[in-house]
Amino acid sequence: MITVSSPVSGRAVGLAQVPDPVFAGSMVGPGTAVDPVRAPAAALAPVDGTIVSLHPHAFVVLDDHGHGVLTHLGIDTVQLAGEGFRVLVAKGDTVVRGRPVIEWDPAAVAAAGRSPVCPVVALEATAEALTGLADGREVRAGDTLFHWTSTATESEGA
Structure with a gap:
């Protein structure tokens, strides 16, 4: 079982509340989000x-x-072309849970007319593989958002 932690502090909200149909429909994968x-x-x-x-x-x-766990900082923030974001790591870097990856300002994202809500998605997972999804409660960066249980096949190969 993998514990997936919140990358940011805020209020956990279900993916269905994300103002983007791709994330809201879990088309990228199941998970949750943080406002x-x-x-x-x-x-x-x-x-x-x-x-x-x-x-x-x-x-x-x-x-x-x-x-694979995707963290998306805001919705439609690709349109900001990196403005207001500072990358702290490089592709290929090994990281530990809780290591800072990107500095950003959610208030600036909102001021630019974008939603700062952050989907956190378990890529190539099934909804049934996730347990303990945080929703409707305050979380601090580093708090548990959900657990990702391995399938029997994955467990046998480990």
Whole structure:
């Protein structure tokens, strides 16, 4: 079982409440989201692993078992072309849960007319593989958002 931690502090909200049909419909994968505190902060790695995808507004950490976790900082923030984001790691870096990955300002994202809500998605997972999803409660960066249970096949191969 993998524990996925919140990359930011704020209020956990279900993916269905994310103002983007792709995330709201769990088309990228199941998970949850955090409506962040409106203050400059660093988004933290939600799991131990390797940075396999990195953009100013989003990153994916792949753990040692092949589980990828996507953290997306806001909605439609790709349109900001990196403005207001400062990347602190490089693609290929190994990170531990809680390591700062990107500095950003959710209030500036909101002022630019974008939603600062942060989906945290278990890539290539089934909804049934996730337990303890945080929803409707305050979380601090580093708090548990959900647990990702391995399938029997994954457990046998580990």
